[in-house]
Amino acid sequence: MPAIKSTGAYIPYYRLKREEIARAWGGGAQKGEKAVANFDEDSITLAVESARDCLQGIDRRTVDGLYFATTTSPYREKQCAAIVAAALGLKKNVFTADFTDSLRAGTNALRAALDALKAGTAQNILVIAADCRLGAPGSDFEQTFGDGSAALLVSSEGSVSFGASYTHASEIIDQWRTENQPFVKMWEDRFVYTQGYLANVKEALSAYLKENDHALQDYHKFIIYAPDSRRHQEACRMLKVDSQVQVQDPLFEVVGNTGAAFALMMLVAAIEEASAGQRMLLINYGDGCDLFALEVEGEPFVAKERKGVKGYLKSKKYLSYEKYLRVRKLLEVEMGRRRPPLVSSAVAINRDRKMIYSLHASECTNCGRAFFPPQRVCLYCRAKDQFREISFSERKGKLFNFCLDELAQSSDPPVIVSLVDVEGGLRFYGQMTDRDPEQIELDLPVEFTFRKMSEAEGFHNYFWKCRPIR
């Protein structure tokens, strides 16, 4: 029986209060706040973070599939899953695939993973969903959308097992974004929600229960995708489930609708709170419906370092609306008349791919000292070509030295030039992100995070930065 072996989540550091959006545009504010990806984050980097969370305590060599789901792929041609696999340092013969363009992409990927496990072509598949969608400034979507990511390690064994499932497709023009549109669009809301969302969810649940000869009472918890808080309550009423007792909190007030990642983030949050014997039903909508039944068989696996939804919700910093416009690049902002760092090289990235994607250092096999970037000649004993490569992306460090560079170009100035002394005795020289410039001090404990450095040469350049431990 396919099961969930481990779960992970990622919620960006920045949050925007919805009343702050209302301050800018007038009108009413929805309740709570939304999570906002930093300027150096995109769906790929969000996915890497939740996957790292999910793989805490798991041998990465056992992962033989990686399915990545998003509606905000940074590339129109080029696979994101392969980039995520590289950042995670997964084995070469991992099967990678992108599931895109639908709000159902996350559960589409999950269904495909279950099919592969059933077929026996894989033993451990990492299903990751991440989204950072933009609602047009002043729109309802701007208030409802949030950024985030969830990851599930689906395996032949685990504490949360999958039961029956159901799917149907339904073509309706309710919500869309064409190739050249930056913002999600929708038809008139009464049509969209009554004929699209509510009608589909109702039809799917009825069909599922009938097919399996189940009743609502057979389930303890319902995890229901909804476009927003109001429709979530409408769906609960329509399905006749008690939204206080039986329904997983949809995270609207603390994260927002995270698109293709939303249903899986709710599932991860539900598993975090689950107790043995609990039976759950997951319902996702987007151009049709996907349903999955799950049963918590034992205590879910939780590694010591895992942060999950709960952990990431706790660490945050609020943005002003103006800064939100800046970090999400909704406004062209003067960055100072400095020469932009427009240089990159696909060749150099390919040559240094282990250093750049998997944060490799060299460890001298003669004297044991370690260096980043990897060095062929040891700084201490000068042994030549006697080293092994190690990844230190999961190690912690202390900020040995830093400065706040107000001159360097950034969407989130100042650039924090950071020298980190990493556990195990090596030094990292780079930038710091997700930080409060006023809170930075010598010896600050830091960890590493995979980020987008630039868009030089017309492609996305990724590397690692440090951040205060979240």
Add this chain to the structure above:
Amino acid sequence: MRAGAIKDKVAIIGMGCTKFGEHWNMSVEDLLIEAVYEAYADAGVEPKDIEAAWLGSVGSAFTGGTLATPLKLKYIPITRVENACATGMDALRNACFAVACGLYDLVLVAGVEKLKDSGYAGLPEFYFHPVYGQGFTAPGRWALIANRYFLAHGINPEDGKRALAKIAVKNHRNGTLSPKAHFQREITTEQALQAPIIAWPLGLFDCCPTTDGAAAAIICRADMASSFKDDYVLVKGFGLAVGPGLGKEDIDYKYDHLPETEAAARQAYEAAGIKNPRREISVAQVHDCFTIAELTEYEALGFCERGKAVEEVEAGTFTLEGELPVNTDGGLKAFGHPLAATGLRMCNELYLQLRGKAGPRQVKNPTLGLAMAQGGHPGMLLPVITILGCRD
């Protein structure tokens, strides 16, 4: 290195230096012509006397041809030198070696930089890797020395910042006495302290400007120097220590002093036979791209004990009237910093001071001068030092 191998073998018989500043109407070629023809005239030589040349430029030249073309130097050896902000002085160093070994009698050295054509404020960003090494500026990289330096020596950061301001005030004042300096106005300590922060503790007045300029030197065998002029200046020694960038990869690199600069100083003092730099050196030009650089260089060059630079600044040791005047022409801070021209500009100031021709900023009876141009940044420095002295 053989101590004394270069000492008194080579003489500077002529120097030239353009006004440093924003030369909107002058090209690289114009700047070179100005500096070199001034040096020709000063030495009393003609273009045909030049046997070989070295051209220093960080980013404004392609080859030796950048010098040959405007000056119409025909078919002589010209080497283009690049070693970051040490470039101009390293060009001089290599030219001196060629003369000292007897290959040439008389050669030309020039350094030029045209920074104001770029359209950007500040220097272009230098990166050490196309992806991971980006996003840092020169003031940011230099500001890194402040935290650990202040902490290691128990210096209150506010006292440290005030000492930096006083260095800026000193150099601005010296600049007002230098007609060719980029900046010609005094500032106050309060102005420096209140200026917008660029990279703490460095404010606007702690940073040198971006400047256009060129400087040149004519050098020859010491034993023939008196046939050109009576008051030639002798080369006493050089030091050059290129750091392998340990700061970014070595946990033992502590960022509280400048080990590369200390190494270059040891070489230069050994070459020149200097035992006590504080007492023996009469005047010095050091690399104050940022005031924190000048502060930490006092210690690296042995002008004062480690950790005592702030106290020495407060005591006025390095002012024009002080015990060991530093950056008498205003330094990079006020004279300006056209990268490859800077090292030769420093030597030009020593050349004037040692001959008693520095006008209102003249130091009393100098005998030995030190110039130090610092390439790179803390963690990866490449300092070059030249010691010059009066003729016997």
